[in-house]
Amino acid sequence: MFPYPLLTIALLVMWLLLNGFTFGHLLLGGTVAVFASWGMAALRPDKPRLRKWYLLPKLFGIVMLDIIRSNLAVAWIILRGRAPGHRSSFIILQLQLRDPTALAILAVIITSTPGSAWLEYDSRRSSVLIHVLDLVDDEAWANLIKNRYEKLLLEIFS
Amino acid sequence: MTYSAADIPVWAAILIAFFLLAGAFLALLGAVGFLRLPTFYERIHAPTLSTSWGTGGIMTASILFFSISGGRLVAHELLIGIFITVTTPVTFMLLARAALHRDRVENHPDIPRRDGVTPGDDTTVN
Numbered sequence: 276m277f278p279y280p281l282l283t284i285a286l287l288v289m290w291l292l293l294n295g296f297t298f299g300h301l302l303l304g305g306t307v308a309v310f311a312s313w314g315m316a317a318l319r320p321d322k323p324r325l326r327k328w329y330l331l332p333k334l335f336g337i338v339m340l341d342i343i344r345s346n347l348a349v350a351w352i353i354l355r356g357r358a359p360g361h362r363s364s365f366i367i368l369q370l371q372l373r374d375p376t377a378l379a380i381l382a383v384i385i386t387s388t389p390g391s392a393w394l395e396y397d398s399r400r401s402s403v404l405i406h407v408l409d410l411v412d413d414e415a416w417a418n419l420i421k422n423r424y425e426k427l428l429l430e431i432f433s
Numbered sequence: 434m435t436y437s438a439a440d441i442p443v444w445a446a447i448l449i450a451f452f453l454l455a456g457a458f459l460a461l462l463g464a465v466g467f468l469r470l471p472t473f474y475e476r477i478h479a480p481t482l483s484t485s486w487g488t489g490g491i492m493t494a495s496i497l498f499f500s501i502s503g504g505r506l507v508a509h510e511l512l513i514g515i516f517i518t519v520t521t522p523v524t525f526m527l528l529a530r531a532a533l534h535r536d537r538v539e540n541h542p543d544i545p546r547r548d549g550v551t552p553g554d555d556t557t558v559n
Contacts, residue, residue: 292511346482349466352466382526388481393522394533406477406478
């Protein structure tokens with residue numbers, strides 16, 4: 276009945292946010308969401324395997340905090356310039372993540388955090404080219420992404 | 434239906450003004466950075482200020498204002514935030530890869546090549 280539970284719930288929430296919460300809209304939105312997720316199932320995309328979905332809020336919290344912090348950091352750089360010894364540079368990172376959905380989430384995280392941009396993913400080498408605005412230590416950055424985001428994503432999908 | 438700004442309490446007005454100004458300030462800084470930073474790859478970072486907390490601040494202010502003055506939770510602005518966050522990486526990657534392609538064709542010395550080696554400086558981290 277529910278081939279994509281998360282998609283169904285997300286569509287229902289979107290319907291209720293746009294139309295206001297009434298019982299009628301709950302029924303109508305629910306029907307639309309169920310039929311839309313059947314439509315999605317008919318396309319047979321690779322189904323993402325969420326193993327530990329309860330870790331998603333934790334990831335969300337960490338990312339929100341980091342986005343606030345890096346917003347301030349980048350705002351400071353634009354206003355005052357980089358501190359001496361800091362430079363902007365490319366780093367190439369070897370990833371263990373293979374799952375396309377998890378990679379998409381990581382790309383969204385890295386891009387929406389100001390100060391780092393996901394440029395190019397090489398699926399043959401499973402490496403990603405990232406540009407960092409304020410770089411001091413390559414290793415530290417690589418470890419940050421690997422330990423803070425990739426580890427958690429590996430646990431969630433896998 | 435119109436809402437009057439005079440109807441909301443002072444503490445809410447201060448909070449709303451804070452989020453609105455913070456969001457607008459970050460969006461402005463993003464635009465300034467876009468103008469001032471020297472290279473393409475540095476400039477690409479500046480607009481993310483607008484797409485993250487620039488949008489986030491204005492969105493929060495809008496949710497607070499209409500929820501408080503309307504007397505019920507109005508949160509469809511969240512959808513704007515979600516869709517902006519999910520779709521910006523697509524544009525960014527397109528722009529960045531176009532720039533990378535151009536620089537590689539021109540054999541620009543600072544750009545990592547496809548085989549993962551930066552000419553002059555090996556920055557591969559395992």
